[in-house]
Amino acid sequence: MMEGFHPETSFGPDTARRYDDHLRGDEEAAASFLAGYARHGRALEFAIGTGRVALPLAEHGVRVDGIELSPHMVSRLREKPGGADLDVIVGDMAAETTGRTYPLVYLVYNTVYNILTQEGQIACFRNAARHLDEGGVFVVEAAPPWAWIRGERFVNVERLTAGAVTLDVNQYDHVTQILDENHVSLGADGIRLEPISCRLIWPSEMDLMARLAGLRLVERSGGWNGERFDASSPLHVSVYGPA
Ligand SMILES: C[S@@+](CC[C@H](N)C(=O)[O-])C[C@H]1O[C@@H](n2cnc3c(N)ncnc32)[C@H](O)[C@@H]1O
Numbered sequence: 001m002m003e004g005f006h007p008e009t010s011f012g013p014d015t016a017r018r019y020d021d022h023l024r025g026d027e028e029a030a031a032s033f034l035a036g037y038a039r040h041g042r043a044l045e046f047a048i049g050t051g052r053v054a055l056p057l058a059e060h061g062v063r064v065d066g067i068e069l070s071p072h073m074v075s076r077l078r079e080k081p082g083g084a085d086l087d088v089i090v091g092d093m094a095a096e097t098t099g100r101t102y103p104l105v106y107l108v109y110n111t112v113y114n115i116l117t118q119e120g121q122i123a124c125f126r127n128a129a130r131h132l133d134e135g136g137v138f139v140v141e142a143a144p145p146w147a148w149i150r151g152e153r154f155v156n157v158e159r160l161t162a163g164a165v166t167l168d169v170n171q172y173d174h175v176t177q178i179l180d181e182n183h184v185s186l187g188a189d190g191i192r193l194e195p196i197s198c199r200l201i202w203p204s205e206m207d208l209m210a211r212l213a214g215l216r217l218v219e220r221s222g223g224w225n226g227e228r229f230d231a232s233s234p235l236h237v238s239v240y241g242p243a
Pocket of ligand 1: 010011046047048049050051052053067068069070073091092093094108109111114115
């Protein structure tokens, strides 16, 4: 993990305030897909954040609960229309429990990678399994490492205008599978650094984590609209059900 980085301080007040400024654009597609598995009942989002997906899913008639590590992200969720109605616990998705079970538990936007050890990621799968109704599913959406990694050190240009540049500066360790990233924003208001470390998981490793949690892969696609998953897919949507 990157020197000087503390996981508990990422997603602090500044990041939380700016989080929804540049949405991914997949929110409605994700909500429609997930609503099918929630069977118009309840769902639990691990790492619910500011409710980027949970709030559109709630509009499909699903009662969405959440577990989220950052109280700042939860505060931002609370300020949004409908955000105060959701049951959200501040805690670690690998350990915390809501005390309920659900037809659907889900974890999107590469966030399973925010847990920095293989043991912790397995614990997260086990915790998801613990929250499932009989026949319930755990849906994970993440980018496969090969779609992301371009060597041991690489820079992506995230945004480029005449007055401001946002760069994503990355360092990847093939042995630990840890990706250290620093989002660097340069503009008239100065320089901002937003560091984050992740532990990337191969889809096959993820399937074994699910097996250790008593689940098995029942469906995998390359997007929220049933796209075929292959080596050129930018992400995978994996559905794990009872083994
Ligand atoms: C990329 S954001 C995703 C938020 C939301 N799911 C979305 O799709 O917009 C990652 C979120 O994961 C949360 N997080 C990181 N590690 C966590 C953990 N161990 N347990 C619960 N939440 C965690 C962060 O605080 C942050 O809100």
